[in-house]
Amino acid sequence: MSAPESGYAFPWEKEAMQGAEMPDGLSIHDQPAYLSLRTVYHDFHEKRLRRETASAEKRRILAAWD
Numbered sequence: 001m002s003a004p005e006s007g008y009a010f011p012w013e014k015e016a017m018q019g020a021e022m023p024d025g026l027s028i029h030d031q032p033a034y035l036s037l038r039t040v041y042h043d044f045h046e047k048r049l050r051r052e053t054a055s056a057e058k059r060r061i062l063a064a065w066d
Helices: 013-017 030-045 051-065
Strands: none
């Protein structure tokens, strides 16, 4: 999957990064990816994950989602 023009790998990534509630209408396939990515961003911002670890986890989420 190629990244959209927004620069985000997922169409709803900005919302996940901001910690927003899961958007209505996400498919059953997108829901666990959204929740996982939101958790990675939260843990990164709370300094529970280093940038390298958060990036690696995001890549794994993307690979599973794609």
